[in-house]
Amino acid sequence: MGAGHDHGAQVANAGAKHRSRLWWAAGLLAGFMVAEAAAALLTGSLALLSDAGHMFTDVLGIAMALAAIHAAGRAATDSHRTYGLYRLEVLAALANAVLLFGVAVYVLIEAVGRFTDPHEVPAGSMLVVAAGGLLVNIVAFALLRSGAQESINVRGAYLEVIGDLLGSVGVIIAAVVIATTGWSYADPVAAVAVALMILPRTFSLARQAVRILVQAAPAHLDxxxxxxxxxxxxxxxxxxxxxxxxxxxxxxxxxxxxxxxxxxxxxxxxxxxxxxxxxxxxxxxxxxxxxxxxxxxxxxxxxx
The missing domain is CATH 3.30.70.1350 (Cation efflux protein, cytoplasmic domain)
Structure with missing residues (x-):
């Protein structure tokens, strides 16, 4: 292939150049996740709890992305790793999809119980926390948007943030409905909506990662x-x-x-x-x- 034929020169920048943005996004999401989980426990809101759970997978997914980028950047090509450790990025994306699926299933199961035994939720507290979550997700969305076009792992974290952003909107709507009508079923309805938004993106990310792992031809190439x-x-x-x-x-x-x-x-x-x-x-x-x-x-x- 001639001079300059090197795996690392083409791959290392795919995710590594977005490392600082990933760190910022992870820090913001982790900080707010703790606050949202605490608020969910205090208010008894399943919608807030599901959004906090989804945000946890955001943080974990970004952490896996950072770990994979770090490992790929340090892995020297040797006789046992002729392609380095670049596939760690894809494995992390697949693990991320599995976690997302688990969160969605858990929320759906919990929501069934809430439909038969609805809980009273303080709408004001729910609204304030959900609005804060929306703001944090908008910032994370802006941080990860450019990297999502270049790295499957960054894309996985980006898709989760999009889902979490939409989830925050759903929780805000639920809080407004509860505040104005007193209809407590809005809380589990919002939780189910968040779960159903998670599943299609989960399958898409998992399918893309598996396609790479089984070495199928790229979908965009004939x-x-x-x-x-x-x-x-x-x-x-x-x-x-x-x-x-x-x-x-x-x-x-x-x-x-x-x-x-x-x-x-x-x-x-x-x-x-x-x-x-x-x-x-x-x-x-x-x-x-x-x-x-x-x-x-x-x-x-x-x-x-």
Missing amino acids: VAAVRTRLAAVPGVADVHDLHVWTLTSGMEVASAHLSLSPAAELGTVLADAREALHRDFAIDHATLQVEPVGAGEPCAPAQW
């Missing part, structure tokens, strides 16, 4: 188009044993065997193939094996 483009490189007679997958956030990788025509210049073909992958598919790490056309049978699929 593997057939990659094959066609490589086959169109001058001097390439055939393309086989092509694999495209995602190593971690912002790093798609590929490997392929290129059969060269007799007159092809190996160096020129490799340079043109690398440029095609970079320009047309943003693939900057590719392992390309070249061989004369007709040199034996194509590689058979791996079997165990």
Whole structure:
């Protein structure tokens, strides 16, 4: 691949450059989470408790993101970790999704009990706390927004903050309803709404993380188009044993065997193939094996 071909140069900045923003978001959310949990216990509000629980997963998710970024940045590539520890970021995102799912299920179970035995909740205290939660989540949202486009782990924390922000809005609405109408069922209704908002984002994040872990081709890439483009490189007679997958956030990788025509210049073909992958598919790490056309049978699929 030539000079400068390095995993870390492409991956390290995906999450690491947002480290300070993650720390600020984690600090703000953790501080308010404690206050909201205390308020939930004092007021008996399930909506506040569910929002505090969701905020706890926000804090834990950001903590895992920071830990993964730290580990990936320090992990030197050696004979046992040829790709470093970059997959830790994806594992953290998957763990984050599992935690979110657990919170949603817990809230739904608790809400069922509240519908049969509603609790009286002081609407004024509930409203003040929910408004504070909304403000904190807006700040965290602004801090994480840019990083969500570059890192799956930052995206996981960002999605949680969005859900928590909407949850705070729901709690505010519930508090207003209780204050103006006295309808105490607004509290468990808001709690259920928060839980139902968590689930779709949880499945989406988990699906994306699992897709990376099983080394499926990136959803936005057409593997057939990659094959066609490589086959169109001058001097390439055939393309086989092509694999495209995602190593971690912002790093798609590929490997392929290129059969060269007799007159092809190996160096020129490799340079043109690398440029095609970079320009047309943003693939900057590719392992390309070249061989004369007709040199034996194509590689058979791996079997165990």
